[in-house]
Amino acid sequence: MTETDTPAFAAATITADDPRYPSLVLGTNHRFPGRPDYVRVVTTTAQVADAVTEAVAAGRRISVRSGGHGFEDLATDGVEVLLDMSEMTEVCYDAERRAFAIEAGATLGHVYRVLFKGWGVTIPAGECPEVGVGGHIVGGGYGPLSRGLGAVVDYLYAVEVVVVGEDGVARAVVATREDDDPHRDLWWAHTGGGGGTFGVVTRYWMRAPGADSDDPARLLPQAPGAWRSGMAVWSWETMTPESFATLQANFGSWFERNSAPDSPYAALAGYFHGTHRSGFGLTVGAHMDDATPDAERLMTSFFEEVMAGVDAKPLFVDQQVRPWLYMSSYPGWGDPGDPFTRRIKIKAAYLRKGYSTTQTETLYRHLTTGETSPVQLILIGYGGRVNAVAPDATAAAQRDSVLKAAYMAVWGAQAEDETNIRRVREMYREVYADTGGVPVPNEANDGSYVNYADTDLADPEWNTSGVPWHTLYFKDNYPRLQRVKKRYDPRDVFRHALSVRLPDGL
Secondary structure, eight states, X not given: OOXXXXXXXXXXXXXXXXXXXXXXXXXXXXXXXXXOSEEEEOOSHHHHHHHHHHHHHTTOOEEEESSOOOSSSTTTTTOSEEEEOTTOOOXXXXXXXXXXXXXXXXXXXXXXXXXXXXXXXXXXXXXXTTSBHHHHHHTTXXXXXXXXXXXXXXXXXXXXXXXXXXXXXXXXXXXXXXXXXXXXXXXXHTTXXXXXXXXXXEEEEEOOTXXXXXXXXXXXXXXXXXXXXXXXXXXXXXXXXXXXXXXXXXXXXXXXXXXXXXXXXXXXXXXXXEEOTTSSOEEEEEEEETTSTTHHHHHHHHHHHHHTTOOSOOSEEEEEEXXXXXXXXXXXXXXXXOSSOOEEEEEEEEESSOOOHHHHHHHHHHHHSSSOOOEEEEXXXXXXXXXXXXXXXXXXXXXXXXXXXXXXXXXXXXXXXXXXXXXXXXXXXXXXXXXXXXXXXXSXXXXXXXXXXXXXXXXXXXXXXXXXXXXXXXXXXXXXXXXXXXXXXXXXXXXXXXXXXXXXXX
């Protein structure tokens, strides 16, 4: 766990005349292929520091990619040097820090496999196994275990970051959550402050809050052995406006009632997924550790309550139990699209309560108007143990929400960009028509999720609320994030459309 670690290979510099270049500039979202002067593939922190110092000295704009799952062009727009972190994939136990070290290029699936096979533990991170931890953790990631265990940043013990001082020289800093750590604010900024702002994360260390043991298997939550999954699916052919409204009302109110940290249902991760009527239909699903007491009864009760009074009959309702690791690391699970259908627009919101009647009517209209459309709505159960943490304890400020919402479209042809982006934008704007087209924090909304990046929030054409984008993402934590930015990136080397800005006057 030192800078003397043997590199997998010397840092590779790949320019546009190299046959490898097209493969390395294309991320998950095919709307934003990069055009950097070169891609630097790095495998150690020392290589990262050298690459950053070199780029700064040359006056080149630099950005970072680990898993490549950015929804906006934050890692590509105007970028001249792209650091590819994807080969920094080590996951191991660090006895000195009594924490699990995870390099920034490791994917979630790889992390789950190593932690599970080696120690039987896990972290409550996302369900898409190909996502890289580099951006996922710093943006305040979450997943199916979060209601029962908390957000992934609640387990962040330390972070190693390559930062750039006033002198333009890059250096690695390790920041921990220890109260006497002089770099504690840098650790705090990486508990939800978003990627691409403070420096280049090279390594995270994970340990459960309050854990105090020399046994690695007691320093993170025990991973589930078996995973119970349930699903109810409806066809649009039988889904009337009344049934849709009842389903939405039931779903929202269930999470309003069952999202306290001590709820017996905190272990249940429920979701709603609705496509446009030209797609497959509507799904309500649930997941939970099958070792949870009364797991089958709790899940059955969830479905009964959500389906109560819904006249439309589901095509089927089912529960299955599978090995947890198989479900959590299955290739491609949760990723939108396919190798050819990967043009993506997403918009997000935190919900403190379910949708209003007017919002539900708006959603139904957008999901049923027109012959075809790629728009879809995903609601993900939130809250539970996430809400046991104070909003200023981490940079992830949303700590009393019960649902996350994703409004999304995925398509394949560039010629359809304008039409499909407009469809998602208009649906979102109309859902939040009463608050200027965005989820302004109030009794029903709590802003947006920075890992589902959306530059429209900084565009006055689509955000007419008068509430700035950084309030929607970071709320009252933004000034502190700015102070961290000033200390660790005073030259604003790491910047993009949604990065934390330096305080006024600099």
